[in-house]
Amino acid sequence: MLEVVPGEVFGFLGLNGAGKTTTIRILLDLVRPTGGRAAIFGANCQTHGLAVRAQLGYLPGEPGFYGDMTGEATLDLLAGLARSPVDPRWRRSLLDRLELAAADLKRPVRQYSTGMKRKLGIVQACQSDAPLLVLDEPTEGLDPLMQDAFYALVAELRARGRTVFMSSHVLPEVERICDRIGLVRGGELVLVSTVQDLRSLAGRRVRASFAEPVASPPAWPDGCDVIALSPTLWDLRVRGPLGPIVARLAALPVADLDVQMPHLEEILKTFYADSPAP
Numbered sequence: 673m674l675e676v677v678p679g680e681v682f683g684f685l686g687l688n689g690a691g692k693t694t695t696i697r698i699l700l701d702l703v704r705p706t707g708g709r710a711a712i713f714g715a716n717c718q719t720h721g722l723a724v725r726a727q728l729g730y731l732p733g734e735p736g737f738y739g740d741m742t743g744e745a746t747l748d749l750l751a752g753l754a755r756s757p758v759d760p761r762w763r764r765s766l767l768d769r770l771e772l773a774a775a776d777l778k779r780p781v782r783q784y785s786t787g788m789k790r791k792l793g794i795v796q797a798c799q800s801d802a803p804l805l806v807l808d809e810p811t812e813g814l815d816p817l818m819q820d821a822f823y824a825l826v827a828e829l830r831a832r833g834r835t836v837f838m839s840s841h842v843l844p845e846v847e848r849i850c851d852r853i854g855l856v857r858g859g860e861l862v863l864v865s866t867v868q869d870l871r872s873l874a875g876r877r878v879r880a881s882f883a884e885p886v887a888s889p890p891a892w893p894d895g896c897d898v899i900a901l902s903p904t905l906w907d908l909r910v911r912g913p914l915g916p917i918v919a920r921l922a923a924l925p926v927a928d929l930d931v932q933m934p935h936l937e938e939i940l941k942t943f944y945a946d947s948p949a950p
């Protein structure tokens with residue numbers, strides 16, 4: 673079972689086709705599940721779909737805006753459909769952050785680039801005071817500067833106490849902004865964790881090179897796995913305290929020592945490789 677804590681940024685991860693978008697569509701009652709139950713704020717997403725949707729802002733993976741409508745009319749229409757008040761100053765702040773000028777809003781959406789449509793989608797999802805934001809691949813099509821603007825926006829939304837549930841396959845952005853992550857594989861939730869806990873489980877990479885050949889120890893400390901070993905190089909994965917391995921290295925002619933925390937991408941690749949599909 674997956675539970676998202678109010679006020680957190682939750683990253684919903686998985687390879688293409690894993691079930692991320694389908695899960696989001698079930699939450700919004702756009703498709704019906706074959707089994708199980710989905711609820712938002714305690715309300716069943718299928719039997720109380722209208723009430724549930726009134727409490728969230730939604731960015732679909734492929735926004736289907738009306739091409740003949742202007743950007744401004746699109747924002748007004750979607751705000752009215754959401755039945756949630758919009759502060760004009762907050763909307764203007766969102767537009768400024770994402771560099772959507774007033775002149776852009778007067779143009780029909782069919783003239784927008786992919787990135788502009790994505791920015792308009794982010795604004796319409798965030799413009800109300802809905803306590804929950806459900807964002808499907810929110811940075812798809814954004815350039816690096818606009819991605820940074822989006823990350824700053826998410827940080828502010830979190831500070832305001834709003835909850836963000838976002839799907840993504842861009843692991844560096846999830847690592848940067850999410851408090852917790854859930855990993856879906858083959859339509860099943862297989863992992864829920866904080867990024868920090870995942871790193872602790874994965875351990876640190878320790879690479880030591882030596883000025884002269886050294887003998888490998890007869891036994892390694894607990895939690896120490898050998899990745900590669902030669903008389904002049906130890907490449908290790910250490911889960912737990914570094915003290916025992918550092919103590920051994922202190923007595924050896926170490927020429928260079930590199931200790932790295934694993935990136936989320938490396939951790940999840942290992943997870944996918946080591947665990948069978950459901």
